[in-house]
Amino acid sequence: MESWHRNRLSVRQAELVEAWLPGVSLVTDLSWNLLDTAILEVADAADGQRRYIVKAAGPSNHHISREIDAHESWVSVWSRQNRAPMLVQSDRSENILVTEYLDGSLVEGTAAEYCPDTYQQAGYLLRIFHEQTARTDVDYEVRATAKALSWLEKPHRISKSQVEQAKAVLGAYRPKPVVLVPTHGDWQPRNWLIDGSELRIIDFGRYDLRPAVTDLCRLAVQQWKSHSYLEGAFFEGYGTDFRDSELWNLTLLREAVSTAAWAYQVGDPKFEAQGHRMLRDALGNFS
Incomplete structure (x- = not known):
């Protein structure tokens, strides 16, 4: 062969x-x-x-x-x-x-990464993906919170004080039923291609049914954080800012915990550093 x-x-x-x-x-x-x-x-x-x-x-x-x-x-x-x-x-x-x-160049690291039209297209494409089906799940938030807590029991470099803070917030949370939709799971420019002016989507290895807000986490802590005008362009394409403050803040915290711990375990120091920044910011939402 x-x-x-x-x-x-x-x-x-x-x-x-x-x-x-x-x-x-x-x-x-x-x-x-x-x-x-x-x-x-x-x-x-x-x-x-x-x-x-x-x-x-x-x-x-x-x-x-x-x-x-x-x-x-x-x-x-x-x-x-x-x-x-x-x-x-x-x-x-x-x-x-x-x-x-699929023809195209990765958006990450190019001028397209900070172009409003890229995010308007990303908003539109994500909306039509999310709109395809929806179902209410009474246990999703229980499972997601338990998973975040389990990351804190695995090897990581999160400080003791942050572990205690995160456990306190997650332990006090009273989960409610949420609506699940198809989600990409890693919605960000490293999984987008640009061909001419057309945005295209790749890499579905984190696909699952989840709350729609979970697809916004990567952008919120990366490109939107440094270039806020991109957030507005995204929601122009999506149609509405649908984030509920309690669920959004809990989602950001759980994402931060899993990012910091997972990146440490696979040996990705750059992503781990991002996870620690995310955790600091997420805990700040509860102080």
Whole structure:
């Protein structure tokens, strides 16, 4: 078997790709190298111009399954407009999927990252994604709060005083039923592409049904924090600022705790530092 996958895939995963795309060749390895997820841009042997993205991971990685869920449920609202990639093949048992390659450059690190039109489009695209279905869940907030508390019991570098503050806030919270909608889970410029002036969406490894506000956390603590005009542009596209102050503040706190702890565990110091900034700001909402 050709070694185009350079040991990124298991033998069985490579066999599946060869069966789906005979004679495929590697174009670029796009893997992040933090987890065991392989992200490979490949070309079709019959037509070198036709490219695909192969995503695969080990058996304990849940991101591929979530991505398949997203493609099999709600991503088509974007992919029909060429705003997200189409699913080509997948195998849940082997934790692998293939999508069509989507033209465009990552928004993060470019002028588009601070362009109001980017955020107006992001607001519109997120609204049509959120609007596809909704259901009330009486236990979601209980589960989410318990998960945040569990992060504080795992290895991290959060200070003792902040741990105590976070536990006090989370312990005093009385969860209520919330409405869940399809969410991307990592809605930010590193998962957006710009092709000309058109915004496109990638990476559904954190897809799930959650409260809509959870998709705003990344932007609120990053781009909106330093460039507030982008927040206004986003809600112009979305249509309304739907944040409830109590749920929003609790969501930011839980996100901060999980970010700081998770980033420490996977060895991402930059993201960990962001998590600590988020935690400081989130706790300030309760002081």
